[in-house]
Amino acid sequence: MASDGTEVPTLVTAVSGPLTPAPADEVRALAQAAAQHDGVPPLSEQPLLWLTEDEARVVHLLARRAPGTGDDAPGPLLGYAQLDVGSSTTVRAELVVHPAHRRRGVARALLARATAEAAAVPDRRLHVWAHGDLPAARATAARAGLVVVRELWRMATDLRAHPPTTPTLPAGVDVRTFVPGQDEEAWRRVNARAFAHHPEQGRMTSADLRAREAEPWFDPAGFLLAERDGQLLGSVWTKVHPAGEAPDGAPDEEVGEIYVVGVDPDAQGLGMGRALTALGLAHLADRGLRTVILYTGAENTVAIHTYRRAGFERTAVDVMFGPDPGSPPRGVPAVAEEAAAQRDGRATTR
Numbered sequence: 001m002a003s004d005g006t007e008v009p010t011l012v013t014a015v016s017g018p019l020t021p022a023p024a025d026e027v028r029a030l031a032q033a034a035a036q037h038d039g040v041p042p043l044s045e046q047p048l049l050w051l052t053e054d055e056a057r058v059v060h061l062l063a064r065r066a067p068g069t070g071d072d073a074p075g076p077l078l079g080y081a082q083l084d085v086g087s088s089t090t091v092r093a094e095l096v097v098h099p100a101h102r103r104r105g106v107a108r109a110l111l112a113r114a115t116a117e118a119a120a121v122p123d124r125r126l127h128v129w130a131h132g133d134l135p136a137a138r139a140t141a142a143r144a145g146l147v148v149v150r151e152l153w154r155m156a157t158d159l160r161a162h163p164p165t166t167p168t169l170p171a172g173v174d175v176r177t178f179v180p181g182q183d184e185e186a187w188r189r190v191n192a193r194a195f196a197h198h199p200e201q202g203r204m205t206s207a208d209l210r211a212r213e214a215e216p217w218f219d220p221a222g223f224l225l226a227e228r229d230g231q232l233l234g235s236v237w238t239k240v241h242p243a244g245e246a247p248d249g250a251p252d253e254e255v256g257e258i259y260v261v262g263v264d265p266d267a268q269g270l271g272m273g274r275a276l277t278a279l280g281l282a283h284l285a286d287r288g289l290r291t292v293i294l295y296t297g298a299e300n301t302v303a304i305h306t307y308r309r310a311g312f313e314r315t316a317v318d319v320m321f322g323p324d325p326g327s328p329p330r331g332v333p334a335v336a337e338e339a340a341a342q343r344d345g346r347a348t349t350r
Helices: 021-038 046-051 107-119 135-142 184-194 204-212 272-286 301-309 332-343
Strands: 011-017 057-067 079-084 090-097 126-128 145-157 172-177 223-228 231-241 257-262 293-296 313-323
Touching: 011 107, 011 172, 011 332, 021 057, 021 090, 021 145, 046 313, 079 107, 090 107, 107 135, 126 135, 126 145, 135 313, 145 257, 184 231, 204 257, 223 257, 223 272, 231 272, 257 272, 272 301, 293 301, 301 332
Parallel strands: 090 126, 257 293
Antiparallel strands: 011 057, 057 079, 079 090, 126 313, 145 293, 145 313, 172 223, 223 231, 231 257
């Protein structure tokens, strides 16, 4: 069913902390419906893991039809946004609206409430990820006065055309597999140092790591640590997506991913990033995989150069929208009025 463009009076409810099972399942179903419609998942891995995570510093925004519109009972979930409020300067959000309820003001209501939540801390600004850089997301952002402030590239390679090179490790460096229950804290310390300026990856907590270890895809055999004299210098973490559940692959094949490559700053300049990437690709090739993907920031030119040397090319882009740094956002009065309505629990119909 497609939206007819009729505005829907929408009430957005904010929930801090973990969702209970029923609304969490609603969000997952909503995300699945949007992914099937758009051809790209609307929520990344982290927000899905944070739906029920006790330690996550997030606010969940649940959009439903406002009471008094023919049925006072809570209606189905029309849209959802998750706000990462762990920073004092920036709220990072991901947002999805059910395909049957688009062009009805739901996204605008969610953005208004997200703006209000961000503004609860002075000078804190809202940034919103849009996966796939779809035209509808661009239009919604433009109406809210938001511009592209960051890009995340998805890159892919075909291992048949670009077989992995033999890795060359620095002298004295040994490689072993990750040991659950033993290596978490050492890995987190190096990861935090390697991604000290990365707004998401560098903030991975013990709970975030445990959540990934509990996922069906986790395999310590594909999580390789490079050490010298027992000191962790870097790592490559790989992931295998089941057939039909990953981008850039045929529907009937598994797809590998170079999930994280991290090198301690003290070990940079030794060629560790290139060697670790080769080790990860060799592991995925040994699994019999053909297609391998990875994600990297468009600003990370050094990493992009390394990945292109390994045969990767850009296949898709996610974009982050935020306030225009050169001018006040357009439409501020309308968004501010709508944000006030959401704080007061009033329905909006824009």
